[in-house]
Amino acid sequence: MSILVYTETENGKFKKASFEAASYAKGVAEKMGTDVTAVAFNAEDTKALGDYGVAKVLHIQNDKLKTFNAEAYADAIAQAAQEASADVVVLGQTANDKYLAPLLAVQLQAGYASNVVELPGIENGFTVKRSVFTNKAFNHTAITTDKKIIGVSKNAYGLKENSAAAEETSFSPNLKEEDFNIEVASVDKATDKVTIADAEVVVSGGRGLKGPENWNLIEDLADVLGAATACSKPVSDMGWRPHSEHVGQTGKPVASNLYIAIGISGAIQHLAGVSASKTKVVINNDPEAPFFKAADYGIVGDAFEVVPKLTEKLKEFKANNA
Amino acid sequence: MKILVCISHVPDTTSKINFTDNNSAFDTNGVQFVINPNDEFGLTRAMWFKEKQGASVDVVNVGGPETEPTLRKALAIGADNAIRVNTPALDGYQVAKELAKVAQDGSYDLIIAGRESIDYNGGMVPGMMAQILKANFVNTCVSLEVEGKQATAIREIDGGKETLKTSLPLVIGGQKGLVEESDLKIPNMRGIMMARKKPLNVVEPSSTESFTQTKSFEKPAPKGEVKIIEEDNLDQLIDLLHNEAKVI
Numbered sequence: 001m002s003i004l005v006y007t008e009t010e011n012g013k014f015k016k017a018s019f020e021a022a023s024y025a026k027g028v029a030e031k032m033g034t035d036v037t038a039v040a041f042n043a044e045d046t047k048a049l050g051d052y053g054v055a056k057v058l059h060i061q062n063d064k065l066k067t068f069n070a071e072a073y074a075d076a077i078a079q080a081a082q083e084a085s086a087d088v089v090v091l092g093q094t095a096n097d098k099y100l101a102p103l104l105a106v107q108l109q110a111g112y113a114s115n116v117v118e119l120p121g122i123e124n125g126f127t128v129k130r131s132v133f134t135n136k137a138f139n140h141t142a143i144t145t146d147k148k149i150i151g152v153s154k155n156a157y158g159l160k161e162n163s164a165a166a167e168e169t170s171f172s173p174n175l176k177e178e179d180f181n182i183e184v185a186s187v188d189k190a191t192d193k194v195t196i197a198d199a200e201v202v203v204s205g206g207r208g209l210k211g212p213e214n215w216n217l218i219e220d221l222a223d224v225l226g227a228a229t230a231c232s233k234p235v236s237d238m239g240w241r242p243h244s245e246h247v248g249q250t251g252k253p254v255a256s257n258l259y260i261a262i263g264i265s266g267a268i269q270h271l272a273g274v275s276a277s278k279t280k281v282v283i284n285n286d287p288e289a290p291f292f293k294a295a296d297y298g299i300v301g302d303a304f305e306v307v308p309k310l311t312e313k314l315k316e317f318k319a320n321n322a
Numbered sequence: 323m324k325i326l327v328c329i330s331h332v333p334d335t336t337s338k339i340n341f342t343d344n345n346s347a348f349d350t351n352g353v354q355f356v357i358n359p360n361d362e363f364g365l366t367r368a369m370w371f372k373e374k375q376g377a378s379v380d381v382v383n384v385g386g387p388e389t390e391p392t393l394r395k396a397l398a399i400g401a402d403n404a405i406r407v408n409t410p411a412l413d414g415y416q417v418a419k420e421l422a423k424v425a426q427d428g429s430y431d432l433i434i435a436g437r438e439s440i441d442y443n444g445g446m447v448p449g450m451m452a453q454i455l456k457a458n459f460v461n462t463c464v465s466l467e468v469e470g471k472q473a474t475a476i477r478e479i480d481g482g483k484e485t486l487k488t489s490l491p492l493v494i495g496g497q498k499g500l501v502e503e504s505d506l507k508i509p510n511m512r513g514i515m516m517a518r519k520k521p522l523n524v525v526e527p528s529s530t531e532s533f534t535q536t537k538s539f540e541k542p543a544p545k546g547e548v549k550i551i552e553e554d555n556l557d558q559l560i561d562l563l564h565n566e567a568k569v570i
Contacts, residue, residue, distance in 0.1 A: 070449075070459065095480045098437075099461040102449025105415070111533030112414065114445050127537060132442050136339040139442075140537040181458050182488040185474070195481025201569070225570065237503045243464070244478065249335050249440055250359045250498055258569040269335045275542075279567040281559070282548070292548050297562060301553030313556050317564070 003029045003036045004086035005054065006077050008096055012044035016159075016198065017092035019052045023160040024152045025090040026053025027119045032088075036164070039080035039171070041065050041073065050166030052159065058083060058171035064180070067187075068096050072179035074103035079173040081108060081147070089149045094197060101151055110147035117156040131156075134249045134272035154197070154255040155278065196247065199228035201258040202277070204247060206232040208263020208284060208303055212240035217307045218262060224314045230254065232264045248273035263303045266291025283307065323377040323468060323490075325368045326425050328435035328447070329396050330358035331389035335440060341539040348441070348539070357392055360436025364496035366506050367466060368434055369400045375468070377432075378402055382424050384417045386410055390522060397517035398509030404520065409527035414442075416532040418450035423528050425455060430491070432473075437462050437495040445495075452493035460486055464499030 005025035007018035018040075025036045035055040040046055042065060046057040058080045065072060077100070081089055089104065091097045093115060105112035115131045117138065127142045131153060196202055203222040205215065215229075222229045229245060236246035247254045249269035259277035263284060264270060271294045274280065282295040285302050292298045299306055333339070334354040342349040357365065371377035381396040382405040383389050393404040405428075407420045425433050433455075438445035452459030458473075460466075464483065465476035471490045476483050478499070494500075509517070551559045563570045 070461070074453075095462055095478065098445050099449065099477075102414070102418075102446040103453045103459070105446065105533070106418075106450050106453035109533075112446055113534060115443055130443075132539070133333075133339045134440060134443060135542070137341070137539050137541050139539045142535045142537055143533065144535055145533045178456075182460070182486050185485040185487050187479070187482065187484050189479065189482030193481065197480035243499050244483075246498070258563065258567070279563070279569045281563070292550075294545065295548045296546075296567065297559060298548045298550050299553050299556075299559065300550065306553050306556070310556050310559070313560055314570070317560050317570070321564075 001032070002034050002084050002086050003032070004081050004084045004089045005036055005038045006089065006091040006097070007038045007040045007049060008092065008094060009040060009043045012042060014043065014048060015092070015094065017094050017097070017154060019159050020154065020157060021090050021092045021152050022049055022052035022054050023162070024119070024157045026160065026162050027157065028088055028090065029053070031119060031122055037084040037086065039077055041076070046168050047166055050164050051161055053162035053164045054166045055164045057166050057168045059168050060171050060173060062172070064175065067184050069180065069182065070096070070099040070103055071182065072175055074100040074107060075175060075179050076173040077104055078107040080171060083171065087147055089147070091149070091151055093151045093153055097151060101149055105149050108147045108149070109145060110149045111143035111145040112149040112151070113141050113143055114151040115153050116150050117153050119157070120150065131276065134253070135275040136272050153276065155257065155276065156255070194226060194228045196228045196230055196245070196252050196254060199256050201225045201227035201260070202230050202247070202254050202256045203227045203260045203262070204230035204232065204264060205235065205262050206264030207234050215241070217303065221260070221307055221311045221314070224311055224318060232270055233267070261291055262307060264291060265289045266294060323371060323375060323432060324428065324430045325371060325377050325379045325432045325434060326428065326430040327361065327365045327368050327379060327381045327396070327401065328421050328433065329361050329365070329381050329383045329392060330436065330439040331355050331383060331385055331392040332358045332439050332441045335359065339541070345538050345540060355392055357395060358436050358439045360438060360440070360497045362506060363498050363500040364434035364436060364494065365396055365399060365401070367496065367500040369507065370501065371468065372400065380405060380428065382407065382421060384409060384411050384420045393522060394517050395509060397520045397522070398513040399507045400513065402520065404522040406522065406524050407527055408524050409530065412530070412532040413534040414444040414446040415450055415534070416530065418447045419454060419529065419531070420527055421447065422451045422454040424525070425451065432468065432490060433457070433493045434496055435494065437497045448493050448495035455491065455493065457491040457493050458488045459493045459495070460488065461495035463494045463496050466494060466500060
């Protein structure tokens with residue numbers, strides 16, 4: 001018996017979500033009295049996994065798997081789970097994790113719980129706490145199958161350093177021709193921008209900004225903070241910003257450390273989608289805006305005056321604390 | 323092309339979320355149910371295939387009789403037939419298995435579901451269904467074109483998009499982007515009248531096997547009061563973010 005964690009890489013480097021998943025897997029392993037084995041594809045260096053408690057690494061180096069392919073990855077991870085005699089498979093909740101996990105669940109005939117926020121309870125069956133109703137509630141779910149898959153929410157369990165050997169073994173799964181029925185024709189990804197999924201800080205704008213021509217306010221503040229930019233639903237519906245920036249219940253979820261909402265009144269769907277963020281700051285000229293009730297810090301004021309000043313002050317702060 | 327659109331019956335996005343029976347069940351009192359928004363984008367895209375490419379569009383739901391108004395709404399939007407698998411939805415795997423059976427029995431070429439339902443947020447039914455059917459699968463799909471048996475789909479990835487080429491049979495985990503918000507169809511009176519006469523077939527489930535069980539719910543702990551900072555005292559905000567919240 002062991003715990004297997006799938007640690008995603010991008011251009012050969014592990015994502016932060018992978019270290020979070022490894023930290024969580026180590027927590028599960030400690031509860032169950034076993035070790036963590038990681039499975040990684042085409043990583044530059046797997047040693048870093050040892051900092052988060054990974055004892056062994058099954059390293060798959062295969063040029064056919066240079067680009068993500070859900071079917072082939074799920075097939076390979078299922079074989080890794082068998083190789084490691086894993087009863088529990090842990091992964092993050094990135095777009096790719098969410099894509100492959102259901103395929104893996106059917107292959108392993110394993111119960112899959114997504115959006116898990118805490119270590120499982122193992123005293124009375126195997127139960128996990130998940131976020132549901134777009135963060136408006138949690139549920140406790142029992143996984144009743146022998147094999148179990150847990151998708152750990154971003155920023156929920158966090159990183160826990162825990163030194164282990166991360167002893168690497170090369171692993172070659174048997175891949176089938178059908179694993180490659182989907183061909184990636186092109187990828188369109190801005191490499192110079194932080195993504196909402198990966199960002200520690202997200203700066204988001206709403207209708208209060210009056211028009212797309214004013215988005216430099218959001219972008220300048222985001223630049224200083226190394227933040228991703230986002231927007232409310234009306235802003236994306238009006239075409240001021242691309243859909244990919246829409247955060248909220250029907251858009252992207254945000255689980256950053258810091259979320260700064262500017263000119264966003266705080267519709268219930270928006271609040272739900274961003275509520276997993278640790279700290280929320282609201283800047284709005286309407287003191288009655290519902291977002292103030294959901295925020296940690298608020299400024300009642302005109303965004304056109306407050307935001308440029310805040311950007312300048314943060315620049316100074318960053319320069320002094322660099 | 324035969325299209326099956328999977329419709330989840332969910333509380334409206336503005337619903338207050340409360341629980342009943344000792345926090346073991348969702349309190350449906352006063353809650354308005356709608357077509358899951360992610361499914362609605364897919365349904366509207368399916369209607370486009372019907373209008374432009376002569377596809378047939380059926381809708382399916384796994385649930386009790388209380389979900390039928392949601393299926394009728396999908397018929398009013400323009401779907402041809404509705405199927406209800408008569409069993410409460412227990413978990414993602416059970417639902418995926420029932421939907422896969424309907425898809426197989428009806429020999430559908432394209433199965434469109436939402437990337438997740440906005441109630442349980444499981445995000446697993448489309449992928450599980452595809453795996454059970456051994457069909458191709460594209461998740462978080464924001465654009466879909468089909469020519470003959472070939473499909474081109476755009477999937478949202480973290481921080482960008484990926485264009486994928488694949489073939490039917492295909493399962494889609496759809497979302498906003500498949501069509502624009504402004505293209506979503508509101509049923510008109512004629513559609514609603516016609517929907518009453520369209521077939522809504524009730525089929526019995528093939529099994530009640532599930533992989534997970536919901537035990538109980540809880541609401542998040544109440545939030546502390548917001549700290550209001552004067553707009554001419556931004557240094558205080560920076561200090562709080564640095565020393566109190568420790569996020570910068």
